[in-house]
Amino acid sequence: MPKILIVDDEPNIVTLISRYAQREGYNIVTASDGREAIDKCQSEDFDVIIMDVMMPDTDGFTACKKIKEFKDVPVIMLSARGTEFDKLFGFEVGVDDYVTKPFSPMELMARIKVILSHSKSTEQKSDNGKLTVGGIEIDTLGLKVTVDGEKADLTAKEYSLLLLLVKNNGIVLSRDKILNEVWGYDSFGVDRTVDWQIKLLRSKLGDYRDSIKTVRGVGYKFEV
Template sequence: MAKQLILVEDDKRLSELVSTYLTSEGFDVTTLYSGDNAVSEILSRTVDLVILDLMLPGMSGLEICRRLRTSLNCPIVMLTAQDDDFTEVSALNTGVDDYIIKPFRPHILLARINVLLRRCKEIALPPSDEFLIAQDLRVNVLDRSITKAGQPVDVTDAEFDLLVLLMKNAGSIVERDTLFNSLRGLDYNGTDRSVDQRVSMLRRKLGDHGQASQYIRTVRGKGYLFARKLC
């Protein structure tokens, strides 16, 4: 069965180009041209991935993402012409799984989509791998939930995958290029800070920031280390 994608993009020429290309690659694409009613339209459908333009008439892409994340767990890719750190951080903070700077080549978008969909597929693990536990931190890999001291921790899909990857390598340094390749499906270019920003946001959500990090530690010049032994 074809994967169901929803594209919200007000540039009709770009929307048609992207929709035609992704349809030719086997996806079922629904297009919306405005932020107005986008949330209700998306939530009323079965959807595997959402592609959102940042600047839309009506509700912005950021606000749409923020509202979707209260009840939708599928990957979200954001398209933006704004190539700056503030936009990147804002997008990641609202729950975007990946972002692409305009102008872009359609095959780059396709590659990012396939990485996100493959990552969702690969989370199905044998029952023996259902839980990852370290002190008061408990991760349910099957239903993709996290609790700390019995309280739920709300994270994005990308942050969840980051934590699982670090916990499965507990006690060992996971280098930046390994994290970048695993989470984004691309080789690390030495300058992209998206993984570092996701680590920072994950730490804040876990209450693990500051000098005395209990769980995720930075190994300068190398990468990150999950410092606690798993139960």
């Protein structure tokens, strides 16, 4: 049974999400602020975290960044602030999805299902091999990447994005294709989602940053 951590300082929001999540058969744990969420993640494992941005003590962005430092768990961020800047900042600190309040509980459940199915698919496809292109080595079992022998500190989304690009070495991938393969569904309201993630990924590839080519008006391709 998937275990979901719901983090929000508004009891009515926690109750609403919990009710729908329990109908889907999920095991629910709750926290009222970011600090409590960090503490619970240190002692428990979760399949998905649903976290509000604006909370007392420790905000959602800070909590997400802290949690990602020691645990690779998908985070869906909830926020009344729906500007592109807020969403892109969320992706930068490791957020996997961003839902703007007010939101549809059914849509939120659908997004959770996509994230869970994508995580399961990634685990099933992992093997004992290592994929190497130039000085980039991708460990598909350990979900780790090294660049010229040095470990690259990638988020889960950056890892999935790099793996997709490398597996399609030399092939142009559209933004829609990348969104569907990495996020599991079409664009959810952020036109620059892929562009921003590509920028972050390039910054972590050292001398191989230019291996990710921009194909104007279409998307991207990886080429060494």
